[in-house]
Amino acid sequence: MTLRCAVLDDYQCVALSVADWSSLKDEVEVVTFHEHLATEEERALALADFDIVVTLRERVAFPASLLARLPRLRLLVASGMRNSVIDFDAAKRQGIAVCGTTSSSTAPVELTWALLLGLARGIVPESQALRGGGRWQTGLGADLYGRRLGLLGLGKIGSRVAQVGLAFGMEVLAWSQNLTQARAEEVGVGRAASKEELLGCCDFVSIHLALGDRTRGLVGADEFTLMRSSSYLVNTSRAAIVDQGALLHALHTGAIAGAAVDVFDIEPLPAGHPMRTAPRLLATPHLGYVSRANYESYYGQAVENIVAFLAGSPLRRLG
Template sequence: MRLRCAVLDDYQGVATEVADWSPLDGRVDVVTFREHLGGEDALAAALADFDIVVTLRERVPFPGTLISRLPRLKLLIASGMRNSVIDYAAAQAHGVTVCGTASSSTPPVELTWALLLGLARGIVEESGALRSGGPWQSTLGADLHGRRLGLLGLGKIGSRVAAVGLAFGMRVSAWSPHLTGERAEEVGVELAASKEALLADSDFVSVHLALGDRSRKLLGAPELALMKPTAYLVNTSRAAIVDQDALLDALRTGRIAGAAVDVYDTEPLPAGHPLRTAPNLLATPHLGYVSRANYRTYFGQAVENIEAYLEGAPLRRLP
């Protein structure tokens, strides 16, 4: 009997184009969902007749309550090799195999710099004005050369962001709870004395930390109040690291010059969400890992995982 596979959140409609799904011909019927299925009831209803589900990163939670409502589900594939929104114990209890794929080959370093540069030079405002017949020049760009770039986190992504900042002639410093002077020196940046010192000294602050108990709401109203009124904040990491209400207040009151975000507490962002109309905010719809190369890896390895499962030898099992 042919199995049915659901591919979730295929917003661009490219899941079956960027990878070769032909090895599954005759054995698996693939159905893609271009609209986000919000809420457990909607997911349970839409996925009730599927044996396999492919989901991107942590966009859709799979708690035990949902898994128990999917009696046909036998294989769940998530992109990446870490996922905090899948109940692995419940999956095992219900006989569901969980597999991952290789992590991104192009992490959101490029998007971080696209957002930072867009903020610094008013790209969106100036382009919009030019195309709509608005004023010729209305913003005054913020310089990067000689300015301080403060990085919260200096791991795989943070260190690559640092390299670009150094190439721009910026003074780069970094802080994280366990960052050492040796690691900072290895990357060629300064070790900030504290989180507070980094925030107070930086002209641009970029977040590159993993989300955990210690980093959740790491930047709240007291921390944002330490930043210069001319400083900018960029978050392409995890939404919960920055207190959303505190950020909105800082933008509305002009406490900081601006911010750019690619991640949100609720995704997709609801139509009436205040972040959609916040002043001095450059916002993108979680594009950090959305690239052709990454999708080719994610969906190509999803096909490999399905093939391996059908052969009785699952690949890249999680956790």
């Protein structure tokens, strides 16, 4: 019997072209979904007849309630090697193998700097004015050299962002609950004594933390009052680390000079969502890991995982 494989959230319609799926053609029918399945009901109905599901990172939650409605599901492949929205215990009870894929931190590091630079130099409004025949030079860009970059998180991505900041001649300061002085010195940056100190003294703040109980809502209304009116916030990590209502208020009132975000509480972002029209905001549709090299790795390893599963030896098990 031919198995059925669903590939979710293939927004760009590239999943089948960036990897070689031919090794599965005799055993697996692959179906791609180009529109997001927004609700559990939609997912249950759409995926009920699939044996394998390939999902991108943490875009789609697979709680026990959904897994129970997918009686045929035997393999769930998620990009990345960490996932907080899959109920691994429920999957195990149901006999569902959950596997991941490796990924590179290069793409999110590059996007972080694309957003920070675009925000600092007003690239989007200047380009729009130019293309629309408007004013020639509409604002003054913010300098990086000699300014202070604050990093919330100094892990794999944060440390690489730090190196770029140092190359720009910035003073780099970092903080997280677990950051040690030894780790800060290893990367070559300063260590803030507290989150409050970092927010209050930095010109640019970039977030590079995993989402968890200690980081959810880490930056809220109180934190925005600590930041300078000339400072900028960049979030390419997880939306829930920043209180979205507090961020919108800070942008509308001018409490901060601007923000750049790649992540949102609701994804895809609804057409009328206030984040689409907020002032002082540079926003991108969760492009952090969306690069050709990463997609080639994701989908190529997804195929490897499926082949290994069919052979009875699943690769890269999660949970």
